[in-house]
Amino acid sequence: MMRYSDTDIQAIYPKPMPEIEHWAAHQALSVSATATLTPGNHSMISFAIEPVPCQLTAALQHKIDQKTKPPGALGALEGIALKIGRIQHTLTPTLKHPTILVFAGDHGIAQAGVSPYPQEVTQQMVMNFLNGGAAINVFSRQHGIGLRIVDAGVNHQFAPHPDLIDTKIDFGTRNFLIEPAMTEAQCSAAIHQGALLVRREALNGCNIIGFGEMGIGNTSSAALIMSQLCNLPVADCTGRGTGLDDAGLAHKRQVLEQARQRHSLDSEPLNVLTTFGGFEIAMMVGAILQAAQDRMVVLIDGFIVSAALLVAAKIYPTVLEYCVFSHRSHEAGHQRLLEYFQAQPLLDLDLRLGEGTGAAVAYPLLVSAVSFLNEMASFESAGVSDRP
Numbered sequence: 001m002m003r004y005s006d007t008d009i010q011a012i013y014p015k016p017m018p019e020i021e022h023w024a025a026h027q028a029l030s031v032s033a034t035a036t037l038t039p040g041n042h043s044m045i046s047f048a049i050e051p052v053p054c055q056l057t058a059a060l061q062h063k064i065d066q067k068t069k070p071p072g073a074l075g076a077l078e079g080i081a082l083k084i085g086r087i088q089h090t091l092t093p094t095l096k097h098p099t100i101l102v103f104a105g106d107h108g109i110a111q112a113g114v115s116p117y118p119q120e121v122t123q124q125m126v127m128n129f130l131n132g133g134a135a136i137n138v139f140s141r142q143h144g145i146g147l148r149i150v151d152a153g154v155n156h157q158f159a160p161h162p163d164l165i166d167t168k169i170d171f172g173t174r175n176f177l178i179e180p181a182m183t184e185a186q187c188s189a190a191i192h193q194g195a196l197l198v199r200r201e202a203l204n205g206c207n208i209i210g211f212g213e214m215g216i217g218n219t220s221s222a223a224l225i226m227s228q229l230c231n232l233p234v235a236d237c238t239g240r241g242t243g244l245d246d247a248g249l250a251h252k253r254q255v256l257e258q259a260r261q262r263h264s265l266d267s268e269p270l271n272v273l274t275t276f277g278g279f280e281i282a283m284m285v286g287a288i289l290q291a292a293q294d295r296m297v298v299l300i301d302g303f304i305v306s307a308a309l310l311v312a313a314k315i316y317p318t319v320l321e322y323c324v325f326s327h328r329s330h331e332a333g334h335q336r337l338l339e340y341f342q343a344q345p346l347l348d349l350d351l352r353l354g355e356g357t358g359a360a361v362a363y364p365l366l367v368s369a370v371s372f373l374n375e376m377a378s379f380e381s382a383g384v385s386d387r388p
Contacts, residue, residue, distance in 0.1 A: 212356020239332030
């Protein structure tokens with residue numbers, strides 16, 4: 001099996017990573033996040049995420065149990081209703097302005113042949129999103145979900161578009177076979193931008209938010225983040241991504257194992273994110289943390305979003321209390337990551353597309369959970385005898 005030498009790596013990416021000069025020009029959003037973030041200083045990344053209050057837990061459970069049904073007969077919907085009621089701290093929760101943010105970014109590691117698709121597909125899919133033709137567009141329209149497309153770091157200069165949010169940190173990350181994927185300043189800036197975008201949605205009345213992503217090579221980043229932070233073998237975290245055959249999968253695992261060995265890392269989550277992450281993943285870390293700080297219901301999609309959540313949860317474990325896991329991805333590693341979170345996803349449909357599609361498909365289940373809690377008759381109101 002081929003192993004990259006230092007000469008091979010230099011041929012793939014010959015230039016050392018430059019310090020980014022213009023990221024500050026992209027900090028143009030007018031809304032201020034309430035988190036404290038100083039770009040370029042990981043130690044200054046600070047969110048105020050409170051535990052979900054438990055005072056109404058018993059009352060919510062009583063309300064659920066008094067509906068005209070046997071206890072537990074609505075299965076997982078009952079747990080969702082309880083969770084949303086606790087997050088919103090009310091016996092009558094509502095879902096307002098559901099929104100999915102799709103973050104797109106390119107990855108230097110794609111140069112190493114870890115995906116069967118060329119890097120250009122990232123920019124092409126962004127245009128597909130903007131033209132309304134992707135799966136996430138279809139499902140979002142179907143279920144009345146607001147959709148935002150974010151250029152986190154695509155290796156392409158898009159023309160201005162009214163539906164494209166330009167928060168580009170750089171034109172893709174560097175190749176982590178030779179150097180960290182991004183600088184500390186870039187990582188902090190990406191987290192900052194993700195938080196700002198969610199804060200803006202919260203101020204516009206959104207209280208349930210999901211995230212999606214697009215980026216050729218991003219399953220490689222997610223696999224290494226998971227391997228490093230969960231202390232698992234790279235092979236256990238690495239899957240076929242966008243459809244690698246057996247030979248391609250073996251090559252991908254070899255490349256990622258070499259990359260992990262090249263960097264002497266501890267398990268400090270932001271160092272791991274800086275070394276192996278993508279700009280879209282880093283933005284989702286900030287987005288997830290801000291959503292929890294704003295007491296929003298956070299709908300988690302598949303493997304890449306779960307890897308971002310892993311970083312966020314390593315910094316602030318309480319963030320998990322705000323998360324609903326939409327589905328179990330077909331991508332290898334996601335099942336183990338769900339087990340690590342001790343999470344029970346709502347759906348198991350062998351999805352592996354990304355884009356936030358699992359979150360969009362699962363959203364109607366949350367609507368049903370809130371609807372039965374608010375609208376279904378109780379034994380008393382319906383004049384139905386409860387069991388003795």
